Amino acid sequence: MLRYTLVVLLALATMFGGELRFALRIEPKTFNPLLVDDEASETIRYLTGGVLIRLNRYTQELEGELAPKWKVSENGRRIDFELRPNVLFSDGTPFTCEDVTYTVRQLMDPALHSPTGDAFRSSPGAVEASCGSSNSAMVRFPGPVAALAAQFDQVAILSSRSPKKEWAVLGPFAVGEYKPGSHVLLRRNPNYWKRDADGRRLPYLDSIGLDIQQNRELELLRFRRGELDIVNKLDAEMYDRLASETPRMVVDAGPSLDWEVVFFNQVATSPLPDYKRRWFRSDEFRRAISEAINRDDIVRVVYRGHAKAAVGPVSVSNHFWINSALKPIVYSMPAALERLERDGFRRTGDALFDREGHKVEFSMITNAGNKNHERMLALIQQDLAKLGVQLNVVTLDFPSLIERISRSFNYESVLMAFTNVDLDPNAQMNIWLSSAANHQWNPNQRAPETPWEAVIDRLMQSQTAAQDPAKRKVFFDKVQQIAREETPFIFLVNPNALSAISPNVKNVSPAMLRPQIYWNAERLSVTGGLVSQR
Numbered sequence: 324m325l326r327y328t329l330v331v332l333l334a335l336a337t338m339f340g341g342e343l344r345f346a347l348r349i350e351p352k353t354f355n356p357l358l359v360d361d362e363a364s365e366t367i368r369y370l371t372g373g374v375l376i377r378l379n380r381y382t383q384e385l386e387g388e389l390a391p392k393w394k395v396s397e398n399g400r401r402i403d404f405e406l407r408p409n410v411l412f413s414d415g416t417p418f419t420c421e422d423v424t425y426t427v428r429q430l431m432d433p434a435l436h437s438p439t440g441d442a443f444r445s446s447p448g449a450v451e452a453s454c455g456s457s458n459s460a461m462v463r464f465p466g467p468v469a470a471l472a473a474q475f476d477q478v479a480i481l482s483s484r485s486p487k488k489e490w491a492v493l494g495p496f497a498v499g500e501y502k503p504g505s506h507v508l509l510r511r512n513p514n515y516w517k518r519d520a521d522g523r524r525l526p527y528l529d530s531i532g533l534d535i536q537q538n539r540e541l542e543l544l545r546f547r548r549g550e551l552d553i554v555n556k557l558d559a560e561m562y563d564r565l566a567s568e569t570p571r572m573v574v575d576a577g578p579s580l581d582w583e584v585v586f587f588n589q590v591a592t593s594p595l596p597d598y599k600r601r602w603f604r605s606d607e608f609r610r611a612i613s614e615a616i617n618r619d620d621i622v623r624v625v626y627r628g629h630a631k632a633a634v635g636p637v638s639v640s641n642h643f644w645i646n647s648a649l650k651p652i653v654y655s656m657p658a659a660l661e662r663l664e665r666d667g668f669r670r671t672g673d674a675l676f677d678r679e680g681h682k683v684e685f686s687m688i689t690n691a692g693n694k695n696h697e698r699m700l701a702l703i704q705q706d707l708a709k710l711g712v713q714l715n716v717v718t719l720d721f722p723s724l725i726e727r728i729s730r731s732f733n734y735e736s737v738l739m740a741f742t743n744v745d746l747d748p749n750a751q752m753n754i755w756l757s758s759a760a761n762h763q764w765n766p767n768q769r770a771p772e773t774p775w776e777a778v779i780d781r782l783m784q785s786q787t788a789a790q791d792p793a794k795r796k797v798f799f800d801k802v803q804q805i806a807r808e809e810t811p812f813i814f815l816v817n818p819n820a821l822s823a824i825s826p827n828v829k830n831v832s833p834a835m836l837r838p839q840i841y842w843n844a845e846r847l848s849v850t851g852g853l854v855s856q857r
Contacts, residue, residue, distance in 0.1 A: 373493020
């Protein structure tokens with residue numbers, strides 16, 4: 324009996340505790356969960372933020388979290404939550420209905436410009452949030468919101484009373500340490516409400532170490548050494564290299580929901596010459612550039628086959644929402660040149676000129692240290708040279724890139740990756756609404772500046788107001804069609820979801836939806852070796 328008990332205790336000891344370590348590719352922009360619009364900050368929000376309802380990334384079903392029960396009524400305008408009792412924030416502050424109403428008011432405050440709040444903005448007007456009791460809350464929106472319950476997966480509840488403000492959290496981990504440029508350390512939330520089947524309080528891990536590491540080669544090297552436990556997003560070259568050495572440590576889940584896109588600066592107040600702004604605001608120009616880019620080369624050369632040519636804002640993996648009438652853009656240099664000529668451009672020798680005699684030359688910025696982007700830009704540069712277009716490549720650190728595309732607007736074009744975390748198009752409200760901060764090519768418009776943007780605004784608001792998925796799909800199919808015709812984004816590829824996982828990590832169930840590997844972080848554990856040591 325003593326021997327059996329010792330074996331059981333040793334097994335339990337290997338299951339609990341330790342530190343999971345992986346890398347953030349960029350510096351987090353914010354720790355306020357309502358202001359998240361970058362991948363690093365979204366990772367921290369997912370691991371620390373307590374939500375009322377969670378979309379299970381594996382089953383793709385909604386599950387009650389801080390609200391074990393909820394009811395949507397009034398044709399999608401109202402949602403009532405029954406709140407979990409006796410829950411504490413990480414600092415010991417009680418969780419009550421007031422925290423839900425406070426969070427919703429902050430979320431929908433126009434002065435905050437919350438990207439997360441954009442998914443709920445189906446109609447103008449005020450949002451009503453009130454308490455029925457300490458353990459029940461009601462939220463009513465001015466208009467119907469499609470998939471209303473699912474939208475709360477992205478809404479981390481803030482404390483209305485804690486002096487720690489957003490640092491007091493309800494998720495499995497809390498930020499314990501942040502050293503800019505180095506790391507973020509998440510420590511186990513001792514007050515986390517969730518328990519396993521045996522009644523043990525989760526999470527199993529003591530901590531999660533997030534090293535800020537832009538160099539992906541170094542990230543892979545550290546994974547091989549056992550200094551990192553997972554690589555949640557592996558690039559294709561590294562995947563093939565690792566697969567040839569240790570095939571059991573890699574996972575290819577197929578095309579992800581993520582985008583690789585190019586877009587042009589169309590902001591009226593940007594410091595661009597007028598003639599360049601005219602180029603970038605021409606749908607014929609944008610479509611010609613799109614037709615001149617060989618996506619098959621990008622899939623083959625950059626992604627080694629681990630990607631699919633994109634057809635628009637919906638991945639080929641999103642079977643219900645994709646507009647099946649759309650096909651990948653056909654690479655055709657003659658068609659691109661013919662389109663440009665119709666728009667007043669002319670080819671003279673090896674160069675392209677506009678109708679006023681300006682040589683067509685522009686820069687494209689991307690984030691430094693991203694080898695995939697560097698390789699893509701080299702291919703795009705070669706393709707556009709065949710049109711007579713001179714493309715100048717500029718790499719910037721990520722904060723500088725964000726500053727240019729969202730504040731100073733001092734740029735001409737961008738190659739950028741977008742992380743999509745949801746199958747539902749409502750998650751793209753912060754992209755397609757002309758008033759949205761993430762309407763990247765021309766954000767924060769007071770009123771739509773083009774007729775087609777006004778149409779997309781109406782369609783997005785109509786799809787979020789409709790409750791019937793079939794009707795919503797009709798509206799969003801039209802959005803996809805307009806996006807194809809107007810080409811505000813040049814959609815390039817949907818990269819495959821490639822990951823690497825150390826055998827020391829237990830309870831992993833890879834999913835297609837982000838975050839593919841650590842979506843069930845509260846139940847992950849690490850065993851043995853250097854990986855669990857800091």
